[in-house]
Amino acid sequence: MEQILEYSPILIQGTITTIELTLASAVLALIISFVVGLARFSSLRIVRVAAIVYLEFFRGTSAIVQMFFMFYVLPLFGVTFPPLLAGILACGLNLGSYGSEVVRSAVLSVSKGQHEAALALNYTNYQRFRYVLIPQAIPVMIPTFGNLLIELLKLTAVASLITISDLTFMSQIIRVQTALTLEPFLVILVIYFIISSVLVWFTKLVERKFSKGRHTITAKEG
Amino acid sequence: MEKIIEFQNVSKSFGDLQVLKNLDMHVNKGEKIALIGPSGSGKTTILRILMTLETIDSGHVVINEDYLWHQQTGSGLVAASEKHLHQMRENVGMVFQQFNLFPHLDAITNIVEPQVLVKGTDRVDATVKAQKLLALVGLEEKAKHYPHELSGGQQQRVAIARALALEPKIMLFDEVTSALDPELVDEVLNVLRVLAADTDTTMLTVTHEMNFAREFADRVLFFDKGQIVESGHPEKIFTTPEEPRTRNFLKKFIKDIA
Numbered sequence: 506m507e508q509i510l511e512y513s514p515i516l517i518q519g520t521i522t523t524i525e526l527t528l529a530s531a532v533l534a535l536i537i538s539f540v541v542g543l544a545r546f547s548s549l550r551i552v553r554v555a556a557i558v559y560l561e562f563f564r565g566t567s568a569i570v571q572m573f574f575m576f577y578v579l580p581l582f583g584v585t586f587p588p589l590l591a592g593i594l595a596c597g598l599n600l601g602s603y604g605s606e607v608v609r610s611a612v613l614s615v616s617k618g619q620h621e622a623a624l625a626l627n628y629t630n631y632q633r634f635r636y637v638l639i640p641q642a643i644p645v646m647i648p649t650f651g652n653l654l655i656e657l658l659k660l661t662a663v664a665s666l667i668t669i670s671d672l673t674f675m676s677q678i679i680r681v682q683t684a685l686t687l688e689p690f691l692v693i694l695v696i697y698f699i700i701s702s703v704l705v706w707f708t709k710l711v712e713r714k715f716s717k718g719r720h721t722i723t724a725k726e727g
Numbered sequence: 728m729e730k731i732i733e734f735q736n737v738s739k740s741f742g743d744l745q746v747l748k749n750l751d752m753h754v755n756k757g758e759k760i761a762l763i764g765p766s767g768s769g770k771t772t773i774l775r776i777l778m779t780l781e782t783i784d785s786g787h788v789v790i791n792e793d794y795l796w797h798q799q800t801g802s803g804l805v806a807a808s809e810k811h812l813h814q815m816r817e818n819v820g821m822v823f824q825q826f827n828l829f830p831h832l833d834a835i836t837n838i839v840e841p842q843v844l845v846k847g848t849d850r851v852d853a854t855v856k857a858q859k860l861l862a863l864v865g866l867e868e869k870a871k872h873y874p875h876e877l878s879g880g881q882q883q884r885v886a887i888a889r890a891l892a893l894e895p896k897i898m899l900f901d902e903v904t905s906a907l908d909p910e911l912v913d914e915v916l917n918v919l920r921v922l923a924a925d926t927d928t929t930m931l932t933v934t935h936e937m938n939f940a941r942e943f944a945d946r947v948l949f950f951d952k953g954q955i956v957e958s959g960h961p962e963k964i965f966t967t968p969e970e971p972r973t974r975n976f977l978k979k980f981i982k983d984i985a
Contacts (some may be wrong), residue, residue: 526947620826624843625778626893630809636844640831 509580509688512679519675520696526589526661526671530596531654537601538650542608543634556605569663576667592664600657607649611642644715651708655701662697672696698724701702728755730775730789731897731929737786739772739953746772748953749786756896757927761940761961764950765976772931774899776823777931779812791896793980820895824902826882828874833883835861835870838892845893853892860888864918879913884918891922898922900932912936919943937980941965949973 544556563571572595574585586594615638623633665674672693679689732754739747746769756759762770776782776788779795788795797804798811807815828837838857842848848856861867864884874882883903890898900919904912916939923930923943934940940947940961947964950955957970965981968974
């Protein structure tokens, strides 16, 4: 174990990279989730179809293969990303597909009465989503987004395969250099768990903030 | 008398169930109308068509001398565009059985936000107006309460204030007391009584409260199976209805009917 401690600088470096990768991908995934999830309600067929194609492609193929495409295949067509950017894009695009379904189903969960009230008050389509449906859908999304955030953290481990020096990558280095196997993996297991615990706590915090004064069900509604 | 609403030969079906059959009716400006009749007779559908929550299958609906579900073009009448419907909705406001307040906004914001978004009213002016309306429905102290902190009757009164804030020419009340506990019904009906007496807004209410209908309405329409069976002054309908179907229906509510 002492031997591992000598490697703490690179473990810290790896932890930082993993966190960076997770947070950057999370922001990307969140943006994609809303854009694609809301695109499913578009009155334009082409927009809806594009959203479905994106969803089914990124949800239906392996995240590792997507990452390999991003890093190894796209350069063959003249598109080259630095490893970290390729990792962020792959993780963000992959999780964004799941996230878009979270957004879509949360918006659908808002009661029909709310749609009708907005229409009766003569809200435009945009206003109906912006001021009535989305504000009520967000508290519904948060717990599931929390789950996805942890999924995302775990997914970033795959990025070590495209030369990103994240936590998993660093553990491999330590293993090669020290010939230890149990220790490096045990250490990063614990670090992953600590990061995910922080994410769980953060999700709960956001959840509480959004549920203040907001109850999606009115007194008499079933 | 100036007509503000007209149904011309309107039919509407939900699947195999025909809820409106070649309906012809009109409402004059400022009239207070009570729509009564058995469940499924098409009363609520009339309100929902006027609010553009349901389409029509055939016929024409006219509001304020303009077609609701159609619009005039060079080549004749075509189905109304969303833009046309948006313009037409300015005329109409609706209060629902289930209140449908926005649960994420407090009472006053429920009344302020539509004014700001839909009419472009300045937020300060909209707030002043919302306070006046809350006072009108007796809830000025509940301004900062969220819907889930209010009773059903209070929620419904806020919903009435919210609809009034946009100053529609026509107000629709769809069984606004049906979801309420019996002891809360009167507080809502009292608000409607005050409104009916004080404003020249045209009002249509679907109700099962016969005593209320009798006081509130200038004219009562009795519906059965998608058609108007009988219409007339409330005193006449409630004391000496001509049609047997009207009489049978009213017997359930009023004992001493002729």
